[in-house]
Amino acid sequence: MRLSARTQYALRAAVELAAAPGGPVPAERISVAQRIPRRFLDNILLQLRRAGLIHSQRGPDGGYWLARPATEISLADIILVIEGVAQENERFPGVSEPLEKVLGALREHQDSLLSEITLAHVAAGSLPNLSR
Amino acid sequence: MRLSARTQYALRAAVELAAAPGGPVPAERISVAQRIPRRFLDNILLQLRRAGLIHSQRGPDGGYWLARPATEISLADIILVIEGVAQENERFPGVSEPLEKVLGALREHQDSLLSEITLAHVAAGSLPNLSR
DNA sequence: CCTGATTCCTACTAAATAAGTCGGGTTATC
DNA sequence: GATAACCCGACTTATTTAGTAGGAATCAGG
Numbered sequence: 001m002r003l004s005a006r007t008q009y010a011l012r013a014a015v016e017l018a019a020a021p022g023g024p025v026p027a028e029r030i031s032v033a034q035r036i037p038r039r040f041l042d043n044i045l046l047q048l049r050r051a052g053l054i055h056s057q058r059g060p061d062g063g064y065w066l067a068r069p070a071t072e073i074s075l076a077d078i079i080l081v082i083e084g085v086a087q088e089n090e091r092f093p094g095v096s097e098p099l100e101k102v103l104g105a106l107r108e109h110q111d112s113l114l115s116e117i118t119l120a121h122v123a124a125g126s127l128p129n130l131s132r
Numbered sequence: 133m134r135l136s137a138r139t140q141y142a143l144r145a146a147v148e149l150a151a152a153p154g155g156p157v158p159a160e161r162i163s164v165a166q167r168i169p170r171r172f173l174d175n176i177l178l179q180l181r182r183a184g185l186i187h188s189q190r191g192p193d194g195g196y197w198l199a200r201p202a203t204e205i206s207l208a209d210i211i212l213v214i215e216g217v218a219q220e221n222e223r224f225p226g227v228s229e230p231l232e233k234v235l236g237a238l239r240e241h242q243d244s245l246l247s248e249i250t251l252a253h254v255a256a257g258s259l260p261n262l263s264r
Numbered sequence: 265c266c267t268g269a270t271t272c273c274t275a276c277t278a279a280a281t282a283a284g285t286c287g288g289g290t291t292a293t294c
Numbered sequence: 295g296a297t298a299a300c301c302c303g304a305c306t307t308a309t310t311t312a313g314t315a316g317g318a319a320t321c322a323g324g
Contacts, residue, residue, distance in 0.1 A: 001238045002134055002218070005283060012228040019227040026299065033226050040284050046301065058300045059292025075234065089140070094165050095151040096144040098254045102207065105262040106133045106242060113238060122230045130237040137312060158270065172313050178272065190271045191321025 001110065007082045009036045010044050014078050017054065018070035018119035024056070024063030044082070051081040070120035076111060078119075133242065139214045141168045142176050146210050149186065150202035150251035156188070156195030176214070183213040202252035208243060210251075 003011075012034040017025055027045055031038045045064055048054045053073060056064050066073060092099050113130070121127050135143075144166040149157055159177055163170045177196055180186045185205060188196045198205060224231050245262070253259050 001235060001242060003235070004281090008221070008224075008231075011231055012224060015228040015231065016226070024299095028299085034228060035225055037284065039286075042300075043284085043302090049301095056300060057292085058290070058298085060294075060298045062292070062299045064300090075231075086134070092140075092144060093167055094148070095255050095257075096147040096166060098257050098259055099140075099143055099147065099207075101259060102245075102249055102254070102262065103133060103135070106245060109241060109245075110133060110238060113234075113241075117234055122234070123227050125227075125230050127230055127233060130234065136310090156270095160270085169313065171315080174271075175273095175313085181272095188271060189321085190269090190319075192269045192323075194270045194321070196271090 003079070004083070006040075006044060007079055009034070009041065010048060010078050010082045011075060012036065013041060013044060014048070014053070014066070014073065014119055015122045017064060017066050018073075018123040020065070022065075024061065024065050026063040029063075048078070048081060053077060053081060066119070070123060071118050073119045074115045075117050075119075075122070076114035079114060135211070136215070138172075138176060139211055141166070141173065142180060142210050142214045143207060144168065145173060145176060146180070146185070146198070146205065146251055147254045149196060149198050150205075150255040152197070154197075156193065156197050158195040162196075180210070180213060185209060185213060198251070202255060203250050205251045206247045207249050207251075207254070208246035211246060 013030050013036065016030045016033055027041055028038065030036065030045075031041050036044075045054065045056070049056050049064070053067055054064050055067050056062070089100065089103065091097070116128060145162050145168065148162045148165055159173055160170065162168065162177075163173050168176075177186065177188070181188050181196070185199055186196050187199050188194070221232065221235065223229070248260060
């Protein structure tokens with residue numbers, strides 16, 4: 001489970017939005033709260049917006065907010081947007097073929113866990129049972 | 133679960149050794165069976181040997197073999213040697229802190245699964261129950 | 265003791281990815 | 295029109311990845 005800095009920042013920014021009351025949150029505030037380099041953050045938020053996960057508003061009192069309720073955005077949603085869809089492994093020849101099943105199982109477990117946990121869970125600090 | 137080509141090759145090579153009867157297996161045979169670029173494979177096998185996972189013998193009829201029974205080398209053993217030990221994430225500030233627990237749980241599940249599966253399992257094609 | 269098969273070892277390179285940075289444009293409010 | 299914010303593409307620098315190159319050392323058989 002290696003997440004790039006970019007992906008981690010995206011998750012953290014999204015959680016920050018989930019934790020904010022109602023209105024637009026300016027990037028500057030996220031940057032400070034989560035210690036994310038400002039210009040880099042802009043970049044990431046832009047990507048999240050283009051993917052439709054968040055909305056934005058320019059001008060004074062502008063900022064970003066979640067496009068859907070925090071209970072309906074999973075960590076997997078964010079990660080998918082940032083990392084893109086992973087391309088398949090090529091086949092493993094001969095005796096090493098069963099390795100494919102192992103890696104597949106790993107990936108599935110990961111996906112299922114990350115799809116279950118929402119921004120609301122994280123922001124509230126009340127995670128569902130993690131041991132499955 | 134992103135495994136570099138190098139790591140995947142290492143796993144495949146190790147499985148190939150686990151599947152071989154007794155004596156030394158020359159790198160050339162592994163290279164062909166697993167479609168791994170020859171010089172690159174040399175390099176990887178060297179690393180596995182230095183880590184003590186395999187032994188080698190030079191000269192005609194030389195080659196590589198496992199240093200321990202295949203039942204006692206886990207996939208995690210191989211991966212650890214190739215990837216090295218992952219350094220910790222820095223802390224997640226404020227509301228994003230619970231993310232640490234999520235990522236930790238993910239990593240633990242992975243480690244436990246990969247530590248349970250041995251080269252013998254893979255080579256025999258009889259994997260233990262993967263859904264835990 | 266020579267030949268060929270094989271491993272051993274360091275160093276190098278080209279391409280991709282990661283982690284940001286930069287410069288300025290656009291939109292909204294007061 | 296000043297100010298606060300987002301918008302956007304391009305650029306830069308460092309690291310990692312995926313190998314390749316060149317040759318030295320070792321060993322068995324004849």
